[in-house]
Amino acid sequence: MDVMQEIGSSLRNGDAKKVAELVQQAIDDGVPAEEILNNGLMSGMKVVGVLFRDHEIFLPEVLLAARAMTAGVDLLKPLLAGGDVPTIGKVVIGTAKGDLHDIGKNLVGIMLKGAGFEVVDLGNDVTAERFVDAALDSGAKVIGISALLTTTMSSMKDVVDLVRERGLDGEIRTIVGGAPVSKDFADEIGADAYGYDAASAVEQVKALAGV
């Protein structure tokens, strides 16, 4: 097994220490940082995403893999152009106005990062204005809104409406999710997508971002 494959399999095992060791070994062997990132870490994470989508592994395994990936990325950062990790797109996420339940949103954030997105996490209790402003400021093409409470679901519509009011429809896409949210609700408020769990959210965001 070459070192890139080994990085991938250690990532799938969630072995952060091993991933860091292997990444360092590859760096020492003169493998370009971009190659380690793309062929080792990102491709390993892609496999993790597929396994998760197919219900062959579960959330904790994905989170462990994401943590292992961070351990590898931290070593690569200084070697990448401008110290930046290339991403496949930007996403703004947060919980709906009035909602302090952020575990679901956090999971989606971790999964999105694992899939190669840059995530702008606005935290919880986020107003429609903050969502849209942050998307404009960061250049994110997708806004993800999470809610746990039926009472805060309605404020998701405010975000979707504000995107329209500002004439950003089609330019900035919206995705909603959370325990009480459904595909029907997403359609009703005019959101562009709905993620029923963290893995499906990543799939949907990828589709919205066209990657």
Next chain:
Amino acid sequence: MRPKVTFLDEDLKIKIIDEARHLLCTLGVEIHNTRVLGLLGDHGAEVDPVTQHVRLTDNLIDLALSTVPSGFKLYDVAGRQTHDLSGDNVHFTPSSAAINILDNGTIRKPLTADYVNFAKLVSGLPHIHAQSTAFIPADVPEEISDSYRLFLSLLYCEKPVVTGAFTIEAFDVMRDLQLAVRGSAEELRAKPLTIFSCCPTAPIKWSETTSQNVVDCARMGIPVEFISMPLAGFMAPVTIVGSLIQHTAETLSGVVINQLAGPGAPVLYGGAPAIFDIRYETTPMGAVETEMLDCAYSEIGKHLGMPTQAYTGFSDAKQLDAQAGFETAMGATLAALAGINSISGPGMLDFITCQSLEKLVLDNEICGQTLRMVRGVEPREDFPSTPIFEELIRDKHLLIADHTRRHLRDEITFPGPVIDRANSSRWLEDGGLSLHDRAAKEVERLIASHTPSCLPAEVRSEMEGMMTAEARRFGMDNLPGRSE
């Protein structure tokens, strides 16, 4: 702490047992078997050969109770231990001897191919510890239907078998099939492979066949489960205590016959009592009073120092519906909480007349959850708790905490795909399948992935020869074809 349920206090148990002993010593027990009457007479019981009644004595009962073992172990076809039937250990086995199967919603007579599929399926169900001769294939002569079921069970599934003989003669064939697997009588005695259900007849009677089976099993060291079936309000007093007195008398009489024939022979203090539903003239096995009777007689059996068994954890519903689920789960839960050692229920419907492979897959999950429940609540690195809460507050979740990873699988059981735990969107994405559809898929998958039994080819062929000879005796030249 193991969670437990009890229905009888100590005084009531003793009163019921005393009353049952009194009945056996005064009214006596009716036994339609001269050899068994002779055996009891030889040991000092008062036998009336005309009425075939025998009055036991306290000494005889005490003698039997002094030799009956408090537990025993069962071993699979390969000789590996699978059961420790003692203490409050719980094991599940499919309910047995149905005459129908539920095939995709249709009730029909089962055939050899159905039986083979059943045995293969049981192989793959982790929470079903034994197989049973669960239904009667209709494509062989009735006279061999008991031995033929055991034959198929031993060929296609390695798990030990809960079974029974329908005639005195069939016992010999069924014994020989087991001897072929084990190699010798000593080995079979050392490593029991089957349990034979032996049923007294209400009220307080034994037929020639069943009493002879009790004796024959005892002499070979083959475990027996006594299946007393008082029907409360019909063939037994309507009160639960009254039916318990009858159950105790019937079962104790079986213990006496068994232990006189083979002191120390392994037994299960079992039963299949039921209430009687006067509205429909039926014997609901899923009724709560039936389940209370099961748990209560198990307490009596344990008080008398024996491991226990019950026909419970099944349903009287005709389809795999909500009634099938709730009756099965309630029976299995109560039986496990009562510490009944062998629970014969999974898969069964319709007053123990109809087996369902799909239901068996669902019931396997009920058994799994029940077994988890009786493991109880145990502290595991929970004190002091400050470090874990510090970690939770810092990381906002414990999904990948070391503590979670160490204890996840011990604390939480994850059922198979037949139990729907997806959110509704994912459920729809996965096809929006009904319980029956999910169970049918799982049945298909498990049968397809069945690993053939390790039974050596020469043993298989010896058994095949025995069974074919037996079939020819009853006019069938060749056994029905089977696809391996």
